[in-house]
Amino acid sequence: MTSVALACNVPVFRYALERWPADPYELVVLHEGKLSAEDFAAVDTLRQADVRSDTPANFHVRTIEISAAEDSLLQDIWKKRESGNGPLLVTLYPRNAQEVPDRVVSVHPLGSQITQRSVDSPVRQQLAKRLLSGDSAVWVFVPCGDKAxxxxxFERLTVEVKKNQQSLELPPQDELEEDDLFQPENPIELRLGFSIITVDREDPKEVFFLEMLLGSEPDLESLDEPMAFPVIGRGRVLYALVGKGIFRDTVAMASRFVVGPCSCQVKEQNPGFDLLLAVDWDEKLGGAAISEPAETPSKGPILIDIPTGKK
Incomplete structure (x- = not known):
């Protein structure tokens, strides 16, 4: 994919962390008739963690009585539910996630354990912690269950990640300091570093995390192969590498893109989608968080190739 963009010296991963707010998911509670006290309690629990709360995650909660639902997608979901079931929690990808094949991440009964784990999970906490510690990218590895x-x-990914960490370089400090888009007050160390985190497909605490990942591209759910997803910024997944597609060239392409200059400052013109994470990014970044577009630099536009590294 080629796009018109304006170049800066700040690495993509750093620019994404400081200037690309995480897109919000929609958590829609579909119900028929009045909600019970138990259902209201479940909705209230979700709202305590949404973007309006003191510890915000990037999602909004809506309750919709099915007779008032105008969205045909929601109407179809309700029609396909098992008869006699109560309210449903329908999770939708952010509207800016233009590359996902289906808006629906998951559909579960309201109040189920999966519903309670939609907002956060242990692996997502660790992922956010690593990004906030300064990792340029965190590779999320999803085994398929076939040991060989x-x-x-995993061996190929580990070798190539280490190789790229040793061979790639960030722009010189003096060049960064001269760039108007560089934020020296960011409390997070600017360094080059990659790490790998594994999520078990059989872990019940990570069901929703896996649903987000495997629903992000066509056919991922049906593939019985290991996968790797590079994640940067505030939880932006670039794309999936699958099976033998996890090798030297594809890992290097992603790594070079992540640490290279942020030539395309418009978030939506870069590959990927945002994960749902329970993190107050602005608070963690302090005064260095800039959740709005940068002013257009005076230099003219250039054409860049945005990698789409697929399986």
Whole structure:
């Protein structure tokens, strides 16, 4: 994909962390008739963590009585539910996630354990912690369950991640300091570093996390192969590498893109989608968080190739 953009020296991962707010998910509670006291309590629990709360996650909660639902997608979901079930929690990808094949992340009964784990999970907490510690990118590795495939893919990923960490370089400090878009007051160390985190497909605490990842591209859910997802900024997943697609060239392409200059400052013109994470990014970044577009630099536009590294 080629796009017109304006270049700066700030690395993509740093620019994304400081200037790309995480897009909000929509959590829609579909119900028929009045909600019970138990259902209201479940909705209230979700709202305590949404973007309006003191510890915000990037999602909004809406309750919709099915007779008032105008969205045909929601109407179809309700029609397909099992008869006699109570309210449903329908989770939708952010509207800016233009590359996902289906808006729906998941559909579960309201109040189920999966519903309670939609907002946060142990692996997502660790992922956010690493991004906030300064990792340029965190690779999320999803084994398929076949030991031979998983070990081979993980070994390839580990070798290439280490190789890129050793061979790539950030722009010189003096060049960064001269760039108007550089934020020296950011409390997070600017460094080059990659890490890998594994999420078990059988872990019940990570069901929703896996639903977000595997629903982000066509056919990922049906593939019985290990996968790797590079994540940067405030939880932006670039794309999936699958099976033998996890190898030297694809890992290097993603790594170079992440640490390279942020030539395309418009978030939506870059690949990927945002994860739902329970993190107050602005608070963690302090005065260095700039959740709005930068002013247009005086230099003219250039054409850049935005990598789409697929399987």
């Amino acid at each position: 495939q998983d070990e081979a893919a």
